[in-house]
Amino acid sequence: MLSRVQEYGTKHVIPTIKNRLRRLDFSQKSDAFGRVKVTLIAAGILLLAGSCAWAQVQRADNASRTAATVQRVDAATATANEGLSFDSHSEVDTDLGEQLPxxxxxxxxxxxxxxxxxxxxxxxxxxxxxxxxxxxxxxARGGAGVHPNLVDGLYLDAHVTQEVFQYAQFSSLNFTRFNAGGGLDYVFQDLGQLTVSVRYEYERYLDGNNLDEFYVNNAVNVLVTKQFLISDTQSIQVGWQGSWSVYAQPTSATRNSYDFWVGWRWRIIEPLELQTYYVVTLFHYPDDDNRVDLTQNVGGSLNYYLTKWAKISASANFGGNASTESFYNYTVVNLGGTLGLDIRF
Incomplete structure (x- = not known):
């Protein structure tokens, strides 16, 4: 089976070499050998350039998928605490307070x-x-934003985020991600607080070792979410998001994505809760032979709230990708723990 680099060369580099060879005029025997040498050197350069270009595209796609998985899990588990309560209200429960989205x-x-x-x-x-x-x-991730209420039901959003991913063994995968974006949210009170959001998002990825830029993406996102209260201690959130890339560099990494998710939240005892989720994502790569990937993620987390603005979590996630090009099929398991802070003013 061909490797992905070989496949890239077969699709993009080999045809170029063949075209160059066809242009050789072997009737001029005195020049033929020299021209073949030049062509072979050019072929080597093209193969090297093709391999480098493919590697950059792959790195851009892998890094953005890794970061996006974190974001999608956040979205699927971001059910509001409003309406959830405990059977008995202790001092700890009072400290948690009513955490509005x-x-x-x-x-x-x-x-x-x-x-x-x-x-x-x-x-x-x-x-x-x-x-x-x-x-x-x-x-490690840090961010800040503002979300003022403009008029009834309409909110403005502006935010910035910086993320750092550092690997223990595969240090060549280290990267940082900067995100800045903004848009509008509208909450339909008559529809049980159905929320529709429109965002413009800018992302910039840098190599974690030398800080060289390897991927930039500008996208327009449309998001629809709805929460359903099951009981005083349980709720479900469903959501859909479409993301359309308007400019990406390298352009071969351009992709559009469509997400659907469902998340469930159960406040077990006073500061302890369980969250589970299922996320399915359809990726479309218009500049890669219209390649289409279907990615599924299922997982959960156990969260302990230290205060209303701090929690520790243990999480597990399983993901699988099926592509129209089988080279891109994969499965992955992620396990970990985090300390999170969320302070509202």
Whole structure:
């Protein structure tokens, strides 16, 4: 079976070499040998350039998928605490308070600061077809934003986030991600707080070792979410998001994605809760022979709230990808723990 680099060369580099060879005029025998030498050298350069280009595209795709998995899990488990309660209200329960989702914050700028740090094990850090070798990685993330209420039901959003991914063995995979974005949210109160959001998102990925830029993406996102209260201690959230890339560099990494998820939350005892989720994502790569991938993620986390703004979590996740090009099929298992802060003003 051809490797992915060989496949890239077969599709993009070999045809170029063949075209160059066809142009040789072997009737001019005195020049034929020299021209063949030049062509072979050019072929080598083209193969090397093709391999480098393919490697950059693959790295961009793998890094963005790794970061996006964290974001999708956050979205699937971001059910609101409003309406959830405990059978008995202790001092700890009072400290947790009523934690409204950002979309329900009233007055002021709705400013917030978030931070996470954690250690994870991944069974397939390169998202390789064969599974690869597992590795540990460290994640640190910090962000801030504002979410003021403009008029009834309409909110403005502006935010920035910085993330760092550091691997224990595969240090060549280290990367940082910067994100800045903004948009509008509308909460339909008559529809049980159905929320529709439109965002413009800018992402920039840098090599974690030398800080060289290897991927930039600009996208328009549309998001629809709805929460359903099952009981005083349980709720379900469903959501859909479409993301359309308007400009990416390298362009071969351009992709559009469509997510659907369902999340379940159960407050077991006073500061302890269980969250589970299922996320299915359809990826479309218009600049890669219209390749289509279907990715599924299922998992959960056990969270312990230290205060209303701090929690520790233990999580597990299983993901699988099926592609129209079988080279991109993979499975991955992620296990880890985090300390998270979420401060609202």
């Amino acid at each position: 950002v979309s329900m914050v009233r007055g002021g700028l709705g400013a917030y600061v978030v931070a996470d740090t954690g250690l994870f094990y991944t069974s397939n850090p390169t998202l390789a077809n064969g599974g690869g070798r597992g590795d540990m990685y460290f994640l």
